[in-house]
Structures are given as structure tokens and as C-alpha cells.
Amino acid sequence: MVRVEGAAGALWRTLRWGCGGAFWFAGEVRHECAPYGAVTRALFSLDGFRRGARDGVPLAVSIFAYGVGFGLVAAQAGFGVGKAVATSAAIYSGSAQLAAMNLLQTGEATLWALFATILVINARYLLFGAALQPWLWSAGPLRAYGSLLLLGDANWLMTMRAIRAGEVDRAYLAGTGAPVTVGWLAGTALGAGAVSVLPRPEALGFDLMLACFAAGMMTAMVKTRADLLPVVVGAVTAVAVAHLFSPAPAIIAAGLAGAAAAALVHREPS
Amino acid sequence: MTESFPILLAVMAAAAFLCRVAGFTLMRFVPVSPRMEAALRATPLAVMAGITALAVQAGGLAEGLALASVVGLTLALRSDVAAALLGVVVVAALRWAGL
Numbered sequence: 001m002v003r004v005e006g007a008a009g010a011l012w013r014t015l016r017w018g019c020g021g022a023f024w025f026a027g028e029v030r031h032e033c034a035p036y037g038a039v040t041r042a043l044f045s046l047d048g049f050r051r052g053a054r055d056g057v058p059l060a061v062s063i064f065a066y067g068v069g070f071g072l073v074a075a076q077a078g079f080g081v082g083k084a085v086a087t088s089a090a091i092y093s094g095s096a097q098l099a100a101m102n103l104l105q106t107g108e109a110t111l112w113a114l115f116a117t118i119l120v121i122n123a124r125y126l127l128f129g130a131a132l133q134p135w136l137w138s139a140g141p142l143r144a145y146g147s148l149l150l151l152g153d154a155n156w157l158m159t160m161r162a163i164r165a166g167e168v169d170r171a172y173l174a175g176t177g178a179p180v181t182v183g184w185l186a187g188t189a190l191g192a193g194a195v196s197v198l199p200r201p202e203a204l205g206f207d208l209m210l211a212c213f214a215a216g217m218m219t220a221m222v223k224t225r226a227d228l229l230p231v232v233v234g235a236v237t238a239v240a241v242a243h244l245f246s247p248a249p250a251i252i253a254a255g256l257a258g259a260a261a262a263a264l265v266h267r268e269p270s
Numbered sequence: 271m272t273e274s275f276p277i278l279l280a281v282m283a284a285a286a287f288l289c290r291v292a293g294f295t296l297m298r299f300v301p302v303s304p305r306m307e308a309a310l311r312a313t314p315l316a317v318m319a320g321i322t323a324l325a326v327q328a329g330g331l332a333e334g335l336a337l338a339s340v341v342g343l344t345l346a347l348r349s350d351v352a353a354a355l356l357g358v359v360v361v362a363a364l365r366w367a368g369l
């Protein structure tokens with residue numbers, strides 16, 4: 001009886017999730033065709049989700065390797081597969097998780113110290129969210145905040161590039177997040193479970209994957225001479241801050257400095 | 271550290287979630303002027319340049335050469351994804367060669 005109930009429950013959840021998913025996606029056409037004066041929402045379709053998912057697959061490969069790296073670290077800190085995967089699902093940010101592991105291993109971590117560490121390491125997400133806001137908000141609050149749960153460094157970069165290239169379907173962001181999530185959790189499980197038999201990710205060059213994607217996307221996104229200003233300002237700021245303070249605030253400093261420089265030289269087209 | 275794992279997890283997840291939604295939520299109350307838009311457009315470029323520069327700084331010759339090759343390959347192949355994946359191969363090969 002219990003087993004039947006369990007199976008029925010699982011089926012029910014699947015159906016409900018399916019309907020929920022359909023509900024999530026449905027309505028973009030209705031909204032697009034809404035009579036004048038109705039709340040018009042931006043396109044959020046299964047097509048856009050698929051496009052994002054396809055573009056996200058190469059990212060997922062690198063995130064998978066990064067997940068293996070985190071799994072290895074978590075296993076060394078005494079986490080089993082379940083704990084490691086739960087951590088990856090709940091925090092969903094490699095750099096913050098590595099810093100938290102580091103802190104936990106000192107044995108002197110308090111809850112406040114953990115909270116503050118993740119806040120500082122992930123402060124760049126404030127910037128990521130702010131940059132996405134004008135585009136993403138028009139999808140409506142539920143879809144926008146739902147998509148933000150799948151936000152990471154790599155798929156943020158990819159989505160910002162797609163927006164620049166004219167992507168209008170707001171489901172694109174969640175699409176890029178889907179394969180990345182699968183890769184991240186699968187990698188974590190593998191790393192934590194097979195800690196004794198795996199080669200270190202560094203030996204295969206996977207630790208440089210995010211930087212490689214950043215360098216490639218940056219190059220592809222530079223279209224005009226004005227685009228070179230944030231590149232130079234960002235690089236110089238990151239190196240200077242990392243050298244003077246620590247690498248943790250360097251990325252957010254780079255983003256802020258680049259944004260400020262672009263705002264300063266911006267001229268209204270006359 | 272005496273707290274149980276679920277409490278640790280909840281605290282860490284709350285901090286991560288806060289960062290994900292706070293910037294987005296605050297921007298709803300900031301009018302997006304053309305100047306602000308220029309700043310937001312420049313942000314990913316500056317972040318990517320920062321990530322790249324930090325990787326070169328933290329790494330060495332192999333990392334620098336691999337990332338430089340990614341820039342060159344992106345321009346040559348017109349595909350940043352292919353260039354990034356090749357960059358990983360380049361750095362693995364250079365490390366294997368002892369650089």
C-alpha cells in the first residue's frame with residue numbers, strides 16, 4: 001500500500017510538475033497578442049528555453065568538471081555524496097561553496113561567518129541581477145525570479161551576450177541554466193563519490209574553463225572601439241584589487257569600475 | 271561549530287539567494303537612463319576581462335598563452351565556444367609539456 005501510494009505520489013508530482021512547467025511556459029502568445037492596454041509581457045517560450053539549453057550544453061561540460069572539483073573538496077571535508085549534492089543544489093555557486101568548505105574545515109566557522117563569506121563571494125551576483133533586470137523583468141515576477149535561481153557566472157555571460165545579439169525570448173536564461181544544473185549536480189555527485197579514483201581536474205585543464213569562456217565571449221562581444229574601455233578598465237581593476245586586497249572582491253570591483261567608466265564617457269547621441 | 275547540517279545549509283542557501291535576487295530587485299526602483307544602460311552593457315565586458323586577467327595573474331605562462339590563444343581563435347573561428355574548448359586543450363597540453 002505504501003509502495004503504491006509512493007508511486008502514485010511520484011506520478012502525481014510528475015504530472016503536477018509537467019503542468020506547472022506548461023503553465024510556466026504557456027501564455028506568451030496570449031500576452032503578445034493581448035489587446036492594447038492589457039499587461040503585455042515579454043516572450044517566454046519553450047523555443048527560447050530550448051535555444052538557451054542548446055547554447056548551455058558546452059557550459060555544462062565545464063561546470064560538470066568544476067562540480068567534480070567541488071565534490072572532491074567536499075569529500076575531503078567529510079561530506080558524503082548526499083550532503084555534497086544538497087550543498088550544490090542549495091547554494092548553486094562553486095566559488096561560494098569552496099570558500100564555505102574552506103571555512104568549515106578550519107573548525108572555527110560560525111553561522112554569521114558563513115553567511116558573510118557567501119555574501120562577499122557572491123556579491124557579484126548583485127551586479128549580474130542588476131544588469132539583467134531591464135530585460136528579464138518584463139517576463140513577469142514569477143518567471144523572472146524563477147530564472148534567477150538558475151543564474152550562474154557562465155550562463156549570465158552567455159545570456160548577456162545573447163541579449164546584445166538581439167535575443168528577446170526571456171526563457172533563454174532558464175534554458176541555459178538547465179544543462180548547467182544537471183552538469184553541476186552530476187559532477188558534484190561523481191567527485192564526492194569517486195574521490196579516490198579520479199584524476200585532479202587541473203591535470204586536464206578544466207580549472208581554466210571559465211576563464212577560457214570569459215576570454216572567448218569577451219572577444220566576441222567587443223564590436224566597437226568604445227567596447228574596449230570596459231575591457232581595459234575591468235582587467236586593470238581586477239589585477240590591482242586582487243594584488244592589493246584579495247581575489248574575492250576583484251571581480252565585483254572590475255564590473256563596477258567598467259560600468260562607471262562606460263557611464264562617464266557615455267554621450268547622448270545628438 | 272555545533273549546528274546541524276540542515277541549519278548550515280539553510281544559512282548558506284539564504285546568503286546565496288539574497289545575492290541572486292537583491293541586485294535584480296533593487297534595479298526595479300532605479301530608472302534606466304541611456305547612461306545607466308551604457309553602464310549595464312559594459313558590466314559583462316569588464317567582468318569577463320577581470321576573470322581573464324585574474325586567471326593570467328594567478329596562473330603562469332601556460333595560462334596566459336592559452337587565454338591569448340582563445341582570443342585569437344575566437345577571431346579566427348568566429349565561434350567563442352569552440353575557441354574556449356580549444357583553450358582548455360591548449361592549457362592541458364602546455365602543462366603536460368611542463369610549462
